Amino acid sequence: MKPVYIAGAGMTQFGRSEWTLMQLASVASLAALHHANLGDIRVDGVVVANMGAARVNRQTALGSALVDQLALYPATAESVENGPASGASAVKIGVQAIASGMADVVLVTGVERMRVVNGLEGTDFVASLSHPEAEYIYGVTLPALAGMFARLFMDKFGVERKHLAMVAIKNHENAAKNPYAHIQQTVTMEGILTLPEAAVNNPPIAEPLHMFDCCPVSDGAASLVLVSEDVAAKLGGPKVRVAGIGQATDTHAVHEREDPTDLKSVRIAAKTAFDRAGLKPQDVDVVELHDAFTILEIAESEASGFFPRGEGHKALERGETRLDGALPINPSGGLKAKGHPVGATGVAQLVELVWQLRGECDARQVKDAKVAYACNFGGFGNNVVASVLQREA
Amino acid sequence: MGNISELEVLLRPPAMDMPVYPPKAITLASGETMVVRQVAREEVPTLLEAIYPLLWVERDFYDIVAARLFGELLAYKRYRVKDEYVLVGLIDGVLAGMVNGRLVDEKTGMSYHTLTIRRGLRVGSHLFAAKMEYHIEHCQQEEVLIVAESPIGFRRWMIEYPLEKKFEVQHEMGGVPSWLLPKDVYYAAKPRLVAGHRPISDELMKSSATIILPEEETVVRQVAGEKEEQQ
Numbered sequence: 001m002k003p004v005y006i007a008g009a010g011m012t013q014f015g016r017s018e019w020t021l022m023q024l025a026s027v028a029s030l031a032a033l034h035h036a037n038l039g040d041i042r043v044d045g046v047v048v049a050n051m052g053a054a055r056v057n058r059q060t061a062l063g064s065a066l067v068d069q070l071a072l073y074p075a076t077a078e079s080v081e082n083g084p085a086s087g088a089s090a091v092k093i094g095v096q097a098i099a100s101g102m103a104d105v106v107l108v109t110g111v112e113r114m115r116v117v118n119g120l121e122g123t124d125f126v127a128s129l130s131h132p133e134a135e136y137i138y139g140v141t142l143p144a145l146a147g148m149f150a151r152l153f154m155d156k157f158g159v160e161r162k163h164l165a166m167v168a169i170k171n172h173e174n175a176a177k178n179p180y181a182h183i184q185q186t187v188t189m190e191g192i193l194t195l196p197e198a199a200v201n202n203p204p205i206a207e208p209l210h211m212f213d214c215c216p217v218s219d220g221a222a223s224l225v226l227v228s229e230d231v232a233a234k235l236g237g238p239k240v241r242v243a244g245i246g247q248a249t250d251t252h253a254v255h256e257r258e259d260p261t262d263l264k265s266v267r268i269a270a271k272t273a274f275d276r277a278g279l280k281p282q283d284v285d286v287v288e289l290h291d292a293f294t295i296l297e298i299a300e301s302e303a304s305g306f307f308p309r310g311e312g313h314k315a316l317e318r319g320e321t322r323l324d325g326a327l328p329i330n331p332s333g334g335l336k337a338k339g340h341p342v343g344a345t346g347v348a349q350l351v352e353l354v355w356q357l358r359g360e361c362d363a364r365q366v367k368d369a370k371v372a373y374a375c376n377f378g379g380f381g382n383n384v385v386a387s388v389l390q391r392e393a
Numbered sequence: 394m395g396n397i398s399e400l401e402v403l404l405r406p407p408a409m410d411m412p413v414y415p416p417k418a419i420t421l422a423s424g425e426t427m428v429v430r431q432v433a434r435e436e437v438p439t440l441l442e443a444i445y446p447l448l449w450v451e452r453d454f455y456d457i458v459a460a461r462l463f464g465e466l467l468a469y470k471r472y473r474v475k476d477e478y479v480l481v482g483l484i485d486g487v488l489a490g491m492v493n494g495r496l497v498d499e500k501t502g503m504s505y506h507t508l509t510i511r512r513g514l515r516v517g518s519h520l521f522a523a524k525m526e527y528h529i530e531h532c533q534q535e536e537v538l539i540v541a542e543s544p545i546g547f548r549r550w551m552i553e554y555p556l557e558k559k560f561e562v563q564h565e566m567g568g569v570p571s572w573l574l575p576k577d578v579y580y581a582a583k584p585r586l587v588a589g590h591r592p593i594s595d596e597l598m599k600s601s602a603t604i605i606l607p608e609e610e611t612v613v614r615q616v617a618g619e620k621e622e623q624q
Binding site: 118119183185186187188190191192195196197198199200201202203212 | 419420421422423424425513514515518519522544548584585586587588589590
């Protein structure tokens with residue numbers, strides 16, 4: 001396998017956008033291409049990640065559409081739909097194309113425009129990733145699955161609502177420093193948990209999860225320019241290498257798992273990514289986790305190997321995952337506050353990490369970050385892609 | 394009314410005695426304190442200034458809410474509406490949102506509009522709840538007639554409380570079939586939806602005595618959900 005580098009990273013503001021799907025994808029792509037400063041080096045391939053455009057935007061074949069929008073012909077074009085893991089899956093496909101020698105430059109763009117439909121329809125479209133006969137027909141939604149998962153996880157490991165609130169507070173604080181974040185608003189423990197008003201400010205969504213435990217529904221796009229070693233050498237500048245990618249699956253229906261609190265797919269994907277990178281969790285300086293629900297940040301921080309099982313909330317309590325802690329998690333604000341345009345999320349996590357490794361994150365910069373890790377959590381843990389990036393001198 | 398002309402007396406609707414809404418303070422999710430208080434007629438021009446730029450914001454039906462609210466506030470200021478009241482939410486004195494309504498008779502209230510300027514902190518929910526609190530608890534009414542002009546309003550009022558259908562009554566907002574908040578539903582919803590404490594400190598009272606308007610650009614940006622321009 002040939003080494004693969006990320007030469008450029010860009011994204012749109014996450015939030016609610018009036019732009020079309022293709023406008024979002026184009027703006028993020030152009031930002032990444034500009035960041036890469038390719039000059040006359042041509043793009044060989046385009047991979048677009050998306051989950052819901054066929055249903056909510058009435059558009060398919062997004063890869064071809066983006067090639068046309070950016071006049072990148074005759075570049076190859078693919079579209080990837082892999083639920084919430086679409087973004088990192090698309091990156092994996094781009095990496096494979098370069099690692100195999102089939103391409104030298106691949107543009108990977110994740111995009112989603114979900115706010116075009118109302119909340120009920122949006123929730124239903126995301127729920128369509130659940131098991132059709134065992135979950136979906138009974139009205140299961142992602143918040144419902146996360147609520148049940150949270151209940152089990154909290155009972156088993158002594159996690160309390162205050163720990164969930166601590167994740168939200170930390171990630172909102174980080175997002176307030178991220179001009180691309182959907183919600184740039186800090187929140188307090190008093191305002192969302194301890195004062196009587198908190199019951200109104202932070203109503204239940206799927207107990208024990210409340211509003212501030214859930215990510216917002218966002219529009220947005222994110223983009224990466226992947227290049228071969230030869231192209232990276234020509235471009236010069238900071239070199240961020242895709243050190244390892246791992247992917248793993250689990251049962252479609254959550255209740256079929258031996259222990260639903262054990263995120264086996266995260267464990268396996270993370271281990272594969274670290275093994276391929278020749279690195280260990282202890283080598284990581286900065287992390288982006290898929291905190292669509294606050295409980296998932298705690299659970300994924302353990303399953304990825306950063307903390308022993310049942311200890312994630314204790315590390316959180318000690319402040320280790322804060323921006324100024326030993327292992328900052330979700331400096332971007334995470335899905336919780338940066339936002340979660342589903343198909344764009346996996347790409348956006350890596351955009352943040354590329355910026356972190358290049359020292360371009362201003363107020364939310366993690367000092368001297370050299371190794372970064374992301375977990376893009378698809379389905380409800382039935383398809384997970386983990387990535388390790390490394391800054392080279 | 395001693396110094397107004399006889400014609401003006403005829404033009405003004407008859408007025409009932411209305412209690413003053415006692416100000417309260419609510420801690421928001423951000424930790425900021427929002428004071429909810431009633432406004433006097435003299436303060437209406439300030440509110441009109443805040444509403445004006447929203448007349449052209451289509452998003453979430455702000456344009457129609459702003460246009461109707463503008464008229465309702467003018468009517469209140471110039472005595473052309475019966476028994477209207479206006480409440481505002483102020484954070485450090487800065488206008489975060491406003492609500493209004495009126496009393497139809499002693500038993501029934503009618504909710505007019507809820508307009509949120511500072512979004513994402515349930516300011517609108519708090520202010521709407523304060524409005525219901527005013528009708529049911531302070532004016533001692535039995536029920537409030539309500540409609541929503543946006544899907545957000547429908548979720549917040551019709552679903553969250555939940556309201557009852559009273560479709561045989563056309564609401565003053567365009568003759569839309571009304572929904573109803575009866576007193577018992579209000580009290581059932583109160584622990585979930587009505588927040589805040591009284592009395593408020595002298596310091597808070599002082600800081601909220603004068604309405605400070607956010608910059609026009611800030612108002613439109615907050616309402617439209619836009620952020621600062623990116624590089």
